[in-house]
Amino acid sequence: MEINYDEKDPISIKEYGEKLIGSTFADVIREAETSYELKQETIGKVNRPGYKGGVGHLIEKFHFGYELNSNQEADFPEAGVELKVTPYEIGKKGGYSAGERLVISMISYEKAVEENLYSSHLYNKLNLSLLIHYLRDRSIPRTAYPIDYVTLFSPPEEDMKIIEQDYEKIISKVKDGKAHELSEGDTMYLGACTKGSNAEKSTVPQKYYAVESKARKRAFCFKQSYMTYVLNKYVLKKVDTYESILKDTQDLKEQSFENLIIDKINAHRGKTDEQLKKELGLNSRSKSFWSALAYRMLGVRSNSAKEFVKANIEVKAIRIEENGSMKESISFPSISFKEFEYQEWEESDFYNDLSSKRYLFVVFKKNGDKYVLKGAQLWNINNEDLEAARDGWLKIQDIVRRGVHLEKKPSKNGKTFTVENNFPEKSDNPVIHIRPHASKRYYELGDGEIIGNDRKCGDELPDGRMMTKQSFWLNNNYILEQLDAELKE
Known part of the structure; x- marks a missing residue:
């Protein structure tokens, strides 16, 4: 293919990029002006299971005609355009999502x-x-992936205000010698994601701290949740029906978005659930009643907010009993055992969700027959606890790889029975545990016996048996420990 575009003109670059639409990566390689041997070697290398290179390099080299570099300027500096080749996926129930976060640039701990x-x-x-x-589509070779969309994108002003606050939070930790405390969940849209195969191999010294202190290599990135929003809004051009908490960007001149939402909730402190129900115009106590209260306090009538969708923030109502206990743990989506078996920790769905997710805890404490609003807190997991979660995740993965032990046992009354497994107990890990996700049980045991009527409630194990769908959960006692003291009084 003849390389013909104006490197100074963003529109020319985009139009040249649009020639890729409908092609696969193999097509791009085959059409390049290079030797047949190199083409075949490249296709073979990319399709190997252990291939770690990015397919974006293929577009840079074979379509746009420039070699990979680590320059701090944009890929097309005269046009001010950065090239990003990124995956999207179609969910099992439909819907489109970004395949991963979008890495932008490394965070330096050495330079000013x-x-x-x-x-x-x-x-x-x-x-x-x-x-x-x-x-x-993980079921086909990488070079068979189709290229479907080419889009020029600039973050809108409303996003840039929050991205600027994210940037300031990240660089403040670097300047204070606290780069080792950085977490992707600290911020809204712009994250600080880890780089490197594991913590031991990717730690480097910090310029702003003691000589012996090291921190994980990290890069600025747009979070996966933000890229999913960009995909649907600006690429697929779907109608945006989300309500916004931020009514005017001028509101961010004097305070951060995070403080703004906490202040909105805390303005109602001391009110009971019944008072809030009347004041905010809620008519029923549906399953979503408690989160609906939180959204109404934020000025949103639906049970979702644009900024929370972009930032992967989940509203979670925490109800504390009069004795100070908390009943409910926090669940994550059910796992697929066959995928879980082969996942690496930092590439797993659970890690990506846990490390980047933030929670808006809206805390109520029981007083007689009512619950009183104590206030709100934004929370994300710290690195130490993330490592503890990793230990629990690895132990469970090892059991799945070796084969889950399922044993049918009669209950104490002798009339019913349970199916026990050898997954760790909740008390075995301070942060997470695994237990059923489905409301009904379903098992296909090794002897051919089937327990349960709804196969959709089960998931296939690597050895072909099936067991009730399982999810990871954050322990309720762990969540209780994370709450600010004044919210538990």
Whole structure:
């Protein structure tokens, strides 16, 4: 293919990129002006199971005609355009989501921190991006992935205000010598994601702290949740029906978005659930009643908010009993045992969700027959507890790999029975446990016996048996420990 575009013109670059639509990565390689041997070698290398390179490199080299580099300027500096080749996926129940976070630029712990986002090298790389989306289907070779969309994207002003606050939070930790405390869940849209195969191999010294202190390598990224919003809003151009908490960007001049939402909730402190129900116009106590109260306090009438969708923030009503206990643990989506068996921790669905998710805890404490609002807190897991969760995850994965032990046992009354497994107990890990996700049980045991009537409530184990769908849960006593003291009084 003849390489013919104006490197100074974003529209020309986009139009040249649009020639990729309908092609696979194999097509891109085959059409390049290079030797047949190199083409075949490249296709073979990319399709190997252990391939770690990005398919984006193929677009850079074989379509746009430039070699991979680590320059701090944009890929097309004269046009101010950064090239990003990124996957999207179609869910089992329909719907489109970003396949991963979008890595933008490494965070330096050695060079002087760039105080102003708008004059930083990071801004050069996020201000205008050429997004090339391909459909990822893990059942076919990588080079067979189709390229479907090519879009020029700049974050809108309302997002840039929050991205700027995210940037300031990240660089403040770096300047304070606390890069080892950075977490992708600290921020809203712009995250600090880990880079490197594991913690031991990817730690480096911090310039701003004691000599012996090291921190994980990290990069600025747009969170996966933010990229899912961008995909649906700006690429697929679906109608945006989400309500916004932020009514005017001027509201962020004097305070952060995070403080704004906490203040909105805390303005109602001391009110009972019945008072809030009347004041906020809720008519029934449905399953979503408690989260609906929180959204109404935030000025949102539906049970979702645009900013929370972008930032992967989940509203969670916490109800504390009069004796100070908390009954409910917090669940994550059910796992697929066959996928879970082969996942690496930092590439797993659970890690991606747990490390980047934030919770808005809206805390109520029981007083007689009512619950009183104590206030709100934004929370995300810290790195130490994330490591504890990793230990629990690995132990469970090892059991799945070796074969889950399922044993049918009669109950104490002798009239019914249970199916026990050898997964760890909740008390075995301070942060997480695993237990059923489905409301009904379903098992297909090794002897051919089937327990339960609804196969949709089960998931296939690697050895072909089936057991009731399982989820990871954050322990209720762990969540209780994370709450600010004043919220538990």
